[in-house]
Amino acid sequence: MAKAMIAKVQCVAKGENGFSCGTALRKTEMYVDALGYFWCEDHKHRGELIQWAANHHYPAIRFDRFAIGVEGGSDNQMLYEVAAVVGRDEMIWEALSYVNTLDSSADDIDAAVGA
Ligand SMILES: [Zn+2]
Numbered sequence: 457m458a459k460a461m462i463a464k465v466q467c468v469a470k471g472e473n474g475f476s477c478g479t480a481l482r483k484t485e486m487y488v489d490a491l492g493y494f495w496c497e498d499h500k501h502r503g504e505l506i507q508w509a510a511n512h513h514y515p516a517i518r519f520d521r522f523a524i525g526v527e528g529g530s531d532n533q534m535l536y537e538v539a540a541v542v543g544r545d546e547m548i549w550e551a552l553s554y555v556n557t558l559d560s561s562a563d564d565i566d567a568a569v570g571a
Pocket residue numbers: 467468469477478479495496497498499
């Protein structure tokens with residue numbers, strides 16, 4: 457077998473104080489999002505946020521104390537990437553629970569996010 461078949465990839469999650477997850481597993485054991493970032497089981501929710509955003513064309517969202525993206529902005533994809541890679545866990549979880557409420561009323565999503 458070619459060496460590439462067993463190559464491992466690293467989780468890209470980073471955090472405060474220089475934290476860098478760095479969990480290295482085979483690609484098939486990692487969650488990979490729409491942008492090709494790999495996430496370990498502990499940080500999979502971060503990839504899921506990117507996946508959701510990609511599926512919805514990186515809308516600007518506002519929820520509780522946080523916001524991601526700018527309405528009509530051209531850098532929203534990058535802002536989601538930054539949020540997912542280095543954002544605080546509490547923000548990521550709040551973002552996910554917010555977008556889940558949007559998905560449960562999918563017909564209203566364009567109105568809800570101001571798209
Ligand atoms: Zn990780």
